[in-house]
Amino acid sequence: MERPTPYYSYDGKLLRQTLDAAKEAIKSHPAVGQAHIHFAIKANNNPMVLKTIASAGLGADCVSGGEIRQALDAGFKACDIAYAGVGKTDAEIKMALEAGIGCFNVESVEELEIISEISAGMGLVAPVALRINPNVGAHTHANITTGLAENKFGINLEKVPEAVEKAKSLPGIKLKGMHFHIGSQILEMDDFKALCNRINELQEWFRRHGVKLETINVGGGLGIDYEHPHKHPVPDFNAYFGTFAKHLKLEAGQELHCELGRAIVGQCGSLITRCIYVKNGTFKKFVIVDAGMNDLIRPALYHAFHLIENVSNPDAEQCLYDVVGPICESSDCFAKGIYLPETRRGDIIAIRSAGAYGESMASTYNSRTLIESEFIL
Numbered sequence: 001m002e003r004p005t006p007y008y009s010y011d012g013k014l015l016r017q018t019l020d021a022a023k024e025a026i027k028s029h030p031a032v033g034q035a036h037i038h039f040a041i042k043a044n045n046n047p048m049v050l051k052t053i054a055s056a057g058l059g060a061d062c063v064s065g066g067e068i069r070q071a072l073d074a075g076f077k078a079c080d081i082a083y084a085g086v087g088k089t090d091a092e093i094k095m096a097l098e099a100g101i102g103c104f105n106v107e108s109v110e111e112l113e114i115i116s117e118i119s120a121g122m123g124l125v126a127p128v129a130l131r132i133n134p135n136v137g138a139h140t141h142a143n144i145t146t147g148l149a150e151n152k153f154g155i156n157l158e159k160v161p162e163a164v165e166k167a168k169s170l171p172g173i174k175l176k177g178m179h180f181h182i183g184s185q186i187l188e189m190d191d192f193k194a195l196c197n198r199i200n201e202l203q204e205w206f207r208r209h210g211v212k213l214e215t216i217n218v219g220g221g222l223g224i225d226y227e228h229p230h231k232h233p234v235p236d237f238n239a240y241f242g243t244f245a246k247h248l249k250l251e252a253g254q255e256l257h258c259e260l261g262r263a264i265v266g267q268c269g270s271l272i273t274r275c276i277y278v279k280n281g282t283f284k285k286f287v288i289v290d291a292g293m294n295d296l297i298r299p300a301l302y303h304a305f306h307l308i309e310n311v312s313n314p315d316a317e318q319c320l321y322d323v324v325g326p327i328c329e330s331s332d333c334f335a336k337g338i339y340l341p342e343t344r345r346g347d348i349i350a351i352r353s354a355g356a357y358g359e360s361m362a363s364t365y366n367s368r369t370l371i372e373s374e375f376i377l
């Protein structure tokens with residue numbers, strides 16, 4: 001029986017190819033040493049996707065207690081889990097300590113004190129990296145740049161000395177490393193180069209102050225080619241790791257960590273939907289599909305572009321359409337003024353590059369049910 005639409009379809013083979021390409025790129029750049037990727041669970045928490053990533057040996061980057069639970073269930077090792085986020089609750093901190101996670105990425109001096117209090121109370125010492133706001137901009141959408149002093153994330157540069165002193169003085173804290181994340185969907189390697197330069201300056205400061213760090217975590221953010229997913233199904237991991245190999249000065253014995261999300265899963269997923277109506281408006285034609293912004297919010301939230309294809313009628317004459325969903329919001333629009341082969345009621349429409357921040361951001365807005373997924377091995 002045919003699967004009811006809409007649903008997410010994941011290409012397991014492409015996911016494995018992507019994971020292999022990322023690991024190969026690390027191997028071919030010895031300067032980044034034994035770089036370790038922590039997959040950012042928030043990009044996609046589908047259990048089959050997580051299992052595939054865990055069995056490839058990646059770690060997990062989590063931003064809530066729920067994600068830590070999912071990571072453990074999917075088979076990620078606790079010591080390979082990093083936990084970030086500006087608002088970790090006491091219960092989440094306790095749960096992470098009980099699980100024995102590898103690292104807390106700490107975003108404020110206030111948070112350091114609370115983690116120390118809780119871990120010392122449990123007779124434990126929490127492994128910690130300071131999330132430093134490097135004040136490096138990224139050439140990406142304003143809503144997804146995170147590394148500027150005005151963002152809520154991380155410890156601003158002038159506060160770093162205070163945070164380091166605090167970390168050293170607290171009984172429940174072991175300072176392991178520095179952590180950064182400058183934004184998402186970054187395609188200009190110069191942005192990562194700017195991050196490297198800032199990290200090198202900070203390394204100098206740590207050296208002068210006699211603080212040894214085991215890990216340098218450069219965060220995530222590598223982008224994918226939304227315009228040409230068929231031509232570029234696998235992101236340019238060589239350019240990414242090559243940039244760190246060339247510009248980042250690691251100390252002897254230091255390990256490089258990164259937290260890729262979108263680059264690992266983005267191209268592996270499509271949202272499969274069906275045309276319910278073709279409506280002839282006064283000025284334009286609308287393809288009304290059965291998926292909505294609650295299933296894939298990126299176009300509504302970020303004006304994000306996704307390639308849309310009519311897979312039922314691929315060779316028909318091209319017509320101009322707006323592709324919209326059924327939700328009662330004007331922003332429930334997947335594309336405006338695009339050419340599709342002539343589309344008819346019942347045609348299957350594929351929205352490509354929907355593997356990251358698609359299913360994981362879905363909601364039940366308009367009392368719709370969360371949609372299902374298929375994972376093609």
Ligand SMILES: *Cc1c(COP(=O)(O)O)cnc(C)c1O
Pocket residue numbers: 040042043061084181183184185219220221222259260261262263356
């Ligand atoms: C969201 C996030 C990531 C992943 O970002 P991508 O752009 O999907 O690679 C990594 N680290 C942190 C701290 C994040 O918040």
